[in-house]
Amino acid sequence: GDSVTQMEGPVTLSEEAFLTINCTYTATGYPSLFWYVQYPGEGLQLLLKATKADDKGSNKGFEATYRKETTSFHLEKGSVQVSDSAVYFCALRAGGSEKLVFGKGMKLTVNP
Amino acid sequence: GAGVSQTPSNKVTEKGKYVELRCDPISGHTALYWYRQSLGQGPEFLIYFQGTGAADDSGLPNDRFFAVRPEGSVSTLKIQRTERGDSAVYLCASSVDPTGELFFGEGSRLTVL
Numbered sequence: 001g002d003s004v005t006q007m008e009g010p011v012t013l014s015e016e017a018f019l020t021i022n023c024t025y026t027a028t029g030y031p032s033l034f035w036y037v038q039y040p041g042e043g044l045q046l047l048l049k050a051t052k053a054d055d056k057g058s059n060k061g062f063e064a065t066y067r068k069e070t071t072s073f074h075l076e077k078g079s080v081q082v083s084d085s086a087v088y089f090c091a092l093r094a095g096g097s098e099k100l101v102f103g104k105g106m107k108l109t110v111n112p
Numbered sequence: 113g114a115g116v117s118q119t120p121s122n123k124v125t126e127k128g129k130y131v132e133l134r135c136d137p138i139s140g141h142t143a144l145y146w147y148r149q150s151l152g153q154g155p156e157f158l159i160y161f162q163g164t165g166a167a168d169d170s171g172l173p174n175d176r177f178f179a180v181r182p183e184g185s186v187s188t189l190k191i192q193r194t195e196r197g198d199s200a201v202y203l204c205a206s207s208v209d210p211t212g213e214l215f216f217g218e219g220s221r222l223t224v225l
Contacts (some may be wrong), residue, residue, distance in 0.1 A: 004154075041218075042218065043115070043116070043203070043215075043216040043217050043218045043219065044155070044203070044205075044216040045216070046213050046214065089154050089155075091154070098143065098145075098160050098162075098167065098168060098210040099145070099157040099160060099168065099171070100145075100147075100155070100157065100214065101157070102154030102155045102156070103154050104152065104153055104154050105153075105154050
């Protein structure tokens with residue numbers, strides 16, 4: 001079945017450090033790929049998405065590129081801030097399906 | 113507010129009891145989803161409604177779990193004869209249509225003692 005494997009944390013970084021969170025997927029067909037973020041005390045929010053191969057999603061300084069050849073959708077940010085402290089989830093939605101399949105999530109803490 | 117609202121935010125119950133969790137989606141959103149998030153795991157799909165009907169209930173773990181959305185707006189997730197393994201955060205999400213962005217509520221944390 002469809003699945004998502006992502007880096008597990010927790011991870012602690014200093015402010016302005018570079019961030020990469022790895023995500024790989026297994027799916028039939030051509031899924032849409034997503035990164036969701038959950039800030040402390042809040043619900044899950046869509047951070048960015050990509051719907052086809054080589055698409056790049058970007059938002060709030062975060063980027064991820066849909067790589068079909070490596071079945072990956074790694075999340076990157078060049079300079080993290082304290083306000084980026086949250087749990088990050090990679091997810092996919094297979095073609096023809098309405099349901100999201102999530103990875104386990106990675107907790108990021110950014111210290112000043 | 114205009115977001116997805118879930119009640120109660122916390123529910124503690126005893127093994128064997130019946131529980132109802134409520135979701136009030138964003139007004140006008142026709143698609144509604146329930147997910148379950150166990151400790152240390154990502155959300156897992158339970159059921160999806162399009163309007164009043166359950167379009168996909170393949171994620172419901174067994175027949176103790178049931179969900180309704182009688183008027184195409186508010187939804188209730190019902191759990192009978194709760195077990196300790198049902199302890200989790202139950203998330204509700206809604207979207208304008210099945211292809212749209214999902215907006216999640218803050219979840220209902222269920223603890224079964």
